[in-house]
Amino acid sequence: MRKAFLIIIAVVVLLIGSSCSGAATETDQDKSSAMLVPNVVGMELEDAKSAIKASGLEVGNIEYIEGDDSGKEVITRQDPQPGEEISEGEQINLTITVATN
Numbered sequence: 661m662r663k664a665f666l667i668i669i670a671v672v673v674l675l676i677g678s679s680c681s682g683a684a685t686e687t688d689q690d691k692s693s694a695m696l697v698p699n700v701v702g703m704e705l706e707d708a709k710s711a712i713k714a715s716g717l718e719v720g721n722i723e724y725i726e727g728d729d730s731g732k733e734v735i736t737r738q739d740p741q742p743g744e745e746i747s748e749g750e751q752i753n754l755t756i757t758v759a760t761n
Contacts, residue, residue: 699742720751727757
């Protein structure tokens with residue numbers, strides 16, 4: 661009877677150990693799929709798109725607003741912000757300021 665009890669305890673310990681190691685693996689996978697948002701503010705659209713795609717992320721909505729008369733159309737805002745952690749494949753929304761005429 662004592663031998664059967666020890667075997668049951670050993671099996672339970674093994675099951676608990678294997679389920680804990682599986683949970684650790686999921687956490688490691690979640691961390692590996694977290695991406696840092698690149699800073700594309702100040703870039704022209706095509707350069708920003710390339711930087712976003714190179715980071716494993718996607719370009720989201722692009723909004724054009726009227727602004728200064730510098731003549732350059734550059735990214736003036738992005739969401740999420742540079743340096744934030746997001747999941748691989750998520751989108752970055754961009755705002756581009758265009759010259760007012």
